[in-house]
Amino acid sequence: MQHTLDLGGTFDVYDIRRWDDLSPGALGSYLGTDAVKDALHVPRHVPWEFHDNTGPVAQHLAVDNMQDCSDKYRAIMDRYRALLYTGNFDTACGYRSTEEILDDIMDKRGLRAEWRDAPRLIWTQAQGNPKGFVRSHGQLTQVSVPDSGHEVPAYQPEICREMLYNWLFDRPFHGYDPLKAGKPDS
Known part of the structure; x- marks a missing residue:
């Protein structure tokens, strides 16, 4: 991965528009509060530290980071x-x-054609x-959020909140299918 970053000018993988790391300042302030530490059972005297690709957790995850876990997704989507x-x-x-992974998962479930034929709605304001x-399609919903990097809720909090409410409460995503004739249903 580092080689790819070096060749690309060391861009920020979490937001291609940026050339520096995202600031974890607000997250650090929140996670450093006594209330959050108490809820997570972290001793109050332990300082919050940000480690993305370093430290013991990253070292333990490196072994299985690129392992195929699609069977776990299939099991989740079955239930x-x-x-x-x-x-x-x-x-x-x-x-x-994400689309490649979902295509593969749906193919293994015998649903690739239905997944690929499912309309792609432009969800509009x-x-x-x-x-x-x-x-x-079925129990699976995929959403791409424009003008957003890796932490979608940080970039588009209002849209993300509406997306979660729509999905959690089984509400429609109002918009239109660009392949069908007619006007948006906003």
Whole structure:
């Protein structure tokens, strides 16, 4: 991965528009509060530290980081509704990568054709601007959120909140299918 970053000019994999790391300042302030430490059973005297790709957790995860876990996704999707969302400027876990994974999962479930044929809705705001791009089939919903990096809720908090409410409470994503004739249903 580092080689790819070096060749690309050491861009930020979490937001291709940036050339520096995202600031964990607000997250650190929140996680450093006594209330959060108490809820997570972390001693209050232990300082919060940000480690993305270093430290003991990263070292333990490195062994299985690239292992195929699609069977676990299939097991989850057989029992539960699933929502996978990505920011369009995220290269760490981007939309296209997610789409490839979902195509493979749906293929192994014998549902690839239905998944690929599921309409891709342009989810719109009242003035017609896109909030996101949504595809659903059965218990699976995939959303791409424009103008967002890896941490979608940090980049687009209002849209993310609405996306979660729509999905959690089984509400429609208002918009339109661009392949069908007619006007948006906003």
